[in-house]
Amino acid sequence: MNLPIASENSPPGNGENRPAVILEGVSVRYRAPQERIPSLKEYAIRWLKRQIRYESFWALREISLEVQPGEVLGIIGPNGAGKSTLLKTIARVLTPTSGRVYVRGQVSPLLELGAGFDPELTGRENVYLNGTLLGYSRETIAQYFDEIVEFSGLRDFIDAPVRLYSTGMYARLGFSVATFKRPEILIVDEILGVGDNDFQTRSYERILGFQAQGTTILLVSHSLSRVEEVCSRAIWIDQGKMVASGTASSVVNQYLEQIRRQESRRLGGEMAREPVWRWGNHRLEITRVRFTAGDGSERSMFHTGEALNIHLDYIAHQKIPSPVFGVGIHRQDGVHVTGPNTGAAGLELPDLEGSGSLTFSIKNLPLLEGLYRVSVAAHNQSDTEMYDYHDRAYPFRVDNSGTNLKEKYGLMTVQGEWSFQTTHRVSVPQQANRG
Amino acid sequence: MNSELEIEYDSAKVQSPAVQELRELWRYRDLLQLLISTSIKSRYKRSSLGIVWTLLNPLLNTIVLSIVFSFFFSRFEIRNYPIYILSGLLMWNFFSQTTLHSMNKLIWGSGLIKRIYVPRTIFAVSVVGNGLVNLLLGFIPLLIIMLVLGQPFSLALFSLPLAILLLAMFTLGMALFLSTIAVYFVDMVDMFGILLSIWFYATPIIYPESMLPDRFQFLLRLNPVYYLLETFRAPIASGTWPAPDQLLLAATISVFTLAVGWLTFTRKSNEFAYRI
Numbered sequence: 001m002n003l004p005i006a007s008e009n010s011p012p013g014n015g016e017n018r019p020a021v022i023l024e025g026v027s028v029r030y031r032a033p034q035e036r037i038p039s040l041k042e043y044a045i046r047w048l049k050r051q052i053r054y055e056s057f058w059a060l061r062e063i064s065l066e067v068q069p070g071e072v073l074g075i076i077g078p079n080g081a082g083k084s085t086l087l088k089t090i091a092r093v094l095t096p097t098s099g100r101v102y103v104r105g106q107v108s109p110l111l112e113l114g115a116g117f118d119p120e121l122t123g124r125e126n127v128y129l130n131g132t133l134l135g136y137s138r139e140t141i142a143q144y145f146d147e148i149v150e151f152s153g154l155r156d157f158i159d160a161p162v163r164l165y166s167t168g169m170y171a172r173l174g175f176s177v178a179t180f181k182r183p184e185i186l187i188v189d190e191i192l193g194v195g196d197n198d199f200q201t202r203s204y205e206r207i208l209g210f211q212a213q214g215t216t217i218l219l220v221s222h223s224l225s226r227v228e229e230v231c232s233r234a235i236w237i238d239q240g241k242m243v244a245s246g247t248a249s250s251v252v253n254q255y256l257e258q259i260r261r262q263e264s265r266r267l268g269g270e271m272a273r274e275p276v277w278r279w280g281n282h283r284l285e286i287t288r289v290r291f292t293a294g295d296g297s298e299r300s301m302f303h304t305g306e307a308l309n310i311h312l313d314y315i316a317h318q319k320i321p322s323p324v325f326g327v328g329i330h331r332q333d334g335v336h337v338t339g340p341n342t343g344a345a346g347l348e349l350p351d352l353e354g355s356g357s358l359t360f361s362i363k364n365l366p367l368l369e370g371l372y373r374v375s376v377a378a379h380n381q382s383d384t385e386m387y388d389y390h391d392r393a394y395p396f397r398v399d400n401s402g403t404n405l406k407e408k409y410g411l412m413t414v415q416g417e418w419s420f421q422t423t424h425r426v427s428v429p430q431q432a433n434r435g
Numbered sequence: 436m437n438s439e440l441e442i443e444y445d446s447a448k449v450q451s452p453a454v455q456e457l458r459e460l461w462r463y464r465d466l467l468q469l470l471i472s473t474s475i476k477s478r479y480k481r482s483s484l485g486i487v488w489t490l491l492n493p494l495l496n497t498i499v500l501s502i503v504f505s506f507f508f509s510r511f512e513i514r515n516y517p518i519y520i521l522s523g524l525l526m527w528n529f530f531s532q533t534t535l536h537s538m539n540k541l542i543w544g545s546g547l548i549k550r551i552y553v554p555r556t557i558f559a560v561s562v563v564g565n566g567l568v569n570l571l572l573g574f575i576p577l578l579i580i581m582l583v584l585g586q587p588f589s590l591a592l593f594s595l596p597l598a599i600l601l602l603a604m605f606t607l608g609m610a611l612f613l614s615t616i617a618v619y620f621v622d623m624v625d626m627f628g629i630l631l632s633i634w635f636y637a638t639p640i641i642y643p644e645s646m647l648p649d650r651f652q653f654l655l656r657l658n659p660v661y662y663l664l665e666t667f668r669a670p671i672a673s674g675t676w677p678a679p680d681q682l683l684l685a686a687t688i689s690v691f692t693l694a695v696g697w698l699t700f701t702r703k704s705n706e707f708a709y710r711i
Contacts, residue, residue: 024447030709031709041622043620088708089446091551091552092444092552093548093549093550093551093552093708094708094709095446095705095706095708096446099446100445100446100447101444101445101446101447102443102444102445102446102447103443103444103445104443104444107444107552109550109551116546116547116550116551118473118477120477121473121477125473128469129466129469129470129473132463132465132466132469133466133547133551133553134551135462135463135466136465137465138465138468138469
């Protein structure tokens with residue numbers, strides 16, 4: 001991990017290559033009384049009794065970073081990691097408790113679209129109100145007014161009070177005002193799910209356009225693929241601290257790796273517990289269920305197309321005449337994907353007594369990304385006597401991130417192939433490539 | 436506009452928050468103007484009679500008060516008592532409504548303060564601006580009563596702009612100071628509301644100064660509003676220039692209050708986003 005840390009007292013020289021944003025050891029502490037003391041009287045009493053205890057919480061600790069003009073920096077991390085706090089220190093909403101924030105250029109925060117709209121005022125009045133709230137002069141807004149309204153697509157409603165607007169309209173107008181001029185620094189919290197598809201495309205294009213013209217963009221998003229796609233660099237913060245910083249793909253991969261480890265641990269822990277939904281007369285018991293990959297390693301995380309082996313250990317407490325073992329795979333939402341058993345497969349087991357194990361092998365796991373749960377069962381030939389049944393007790397996850405598997409719709413892949421022929425040739429006018 | 440683009444923010448280099456705030460307020464002057472005009476507009480939009488109420492209300496109020504007080508206290512030796520009351524009320528309403536309203540406005544603005552940067556004094560300043568507009572409108576009914584009662588217009592009225600300026604400074608200072616406290620203790624708003632009604636009766640607004648018993652006269656000397664009131668009312672009600680010593684005191688009080696309010700508020704305002 002190497003962080004570009006600004007040298008001491010390095011204010012921004014005079015060259016054009018100075019960073020647009022510098023954070024030096026920025027920490028933010030929220031300090032609040034342990035219980036809210038709403039009244040002055042209460043406060044005075046407790047102050048006299050020295051009963052006011054403060055609880056402090058560090059939302060950010062010693063964050064240092066530099067963002068060059070025109071860079072697109074992604075900020076990733078779990079909820080409550082301090083991502084929004086970080087953006088707020090850059091947007092001047094929060095003053096850091098210690099450290100230094102330096103920002104050069106007009107900042108446009110797309111934090112809360114339409115923050116400061118007055119519901120009683122018309123769309124037109126709110127364009128001016130919101131524009132001046134963002135620090136633009138009235139003159140500038142007037143100059144761009146038509147473009148703002150045009151972009152929002154709300155020309156017919158611009159003189160209606162915004163309390164009559166739908167949430168989508170509200171956000172559309174908010175976005176249009178916040179981005180009518182190219183800001184030097186754009187702060188985006190979550191890629192906007194604003195309005196209809198058409199508007200989303202246009203707003204996304206507008207942001208990309210700003211980027212092309214040299215706007216510095218700070219983007220917080222939960223969509224890791226979006227971060228990888230759009231950002232040149234990324235930082236990962238967790239519990240207020242910077243965990244990693246570097247190219248977007250390397251940081252995203254490190255982050256994913258961590259999530260995977262956590263998930264494995266969690267699923268592993270769940271496996272170890274006694275299954276909750278278990279019934280049967282236990283004349284034969286399934287004592288252990290494990291998942292292994294092709295190389296024999298025990299796992300609970302697989303890629304589509306990998307080998308997945310389900311191992312069942314059993315113990316028969318008395319002689320069981322040729323029992324049938326089965327497994328069932330369910331998707332998290334309950335869809336029963338498949339339910340193979342030894343009987344249907346034509347594997348006639350001998351009479352069993354004592355312990356042993358069975359393996360059900362899937363050579364090419366066809367399931368797509370998702371969380372799945374496995375049931376296991378052992379019953380007699382005619383399925384009239386259940387020895388042991390563990391209902392959806394064993395979870396595993398299919399996760400294709402980090403692979404080049406792109407298929408993602410539906411439940412499974414059928415490994416089909418596409419082919420293409422032309423029947424006749426139509427001359428198509430040359431068109432610019434659209435991304 | 437280049438002035439909009441050449442912006443630098445350095446959290447470590449903020450020299451004096453009080454000066455910085457002044458500069459930011461200037462940069463956001465268009466927002467200030469808009470906040471004032473929208474709140475005036477929305478106030479008059481709501482009622483059908485609109486602006487007429489603002490004129491009618493004090494007029495009726497004055498008439499009622501004049502009748503009641505002349506009836507009970509016929510020994511009042513004030514000439515044109517209605518003018519005395521109305522000018523006093525005009526001044527007091529500006530002070531009390533503006534201070535109360537700006538505390539609420541800051542709490543109202545807390546949603547904004549937590550989301551985007553705006554100079555935090557803008558809320559109190561806009562409320563004072565709003566109050567000034569209402570004050571000026573309030574001069575219309577006063578003018579009508581003066582004409583009806585044949586009150587002479589003296590040259591001393593030219594001292595009014597100064598009196599209003601001092602009043603506005605004092606009020607803004609109080610508003611900022613109280614708002615700072617209200618951020619931490621919401622019940623400040625209620626407490627101050629009660630204080631205001633006591634303060635109202637402790638100030639000779641609807642009764643003559645002479646009515647106060649001698650042993651309570653010292654209260655007047657301790658009351659900062661009293662000096663501002665006298666400066667404001669003298670040219671209207673008695674047609675005299677404000678006494679120099681009173682003017683000087685009023686000016687000192689106003690400048691001092693504004694300085695204390697501004698400094699307190701701007702020193703604390705960076706914490707507001709964490710607190711409200």
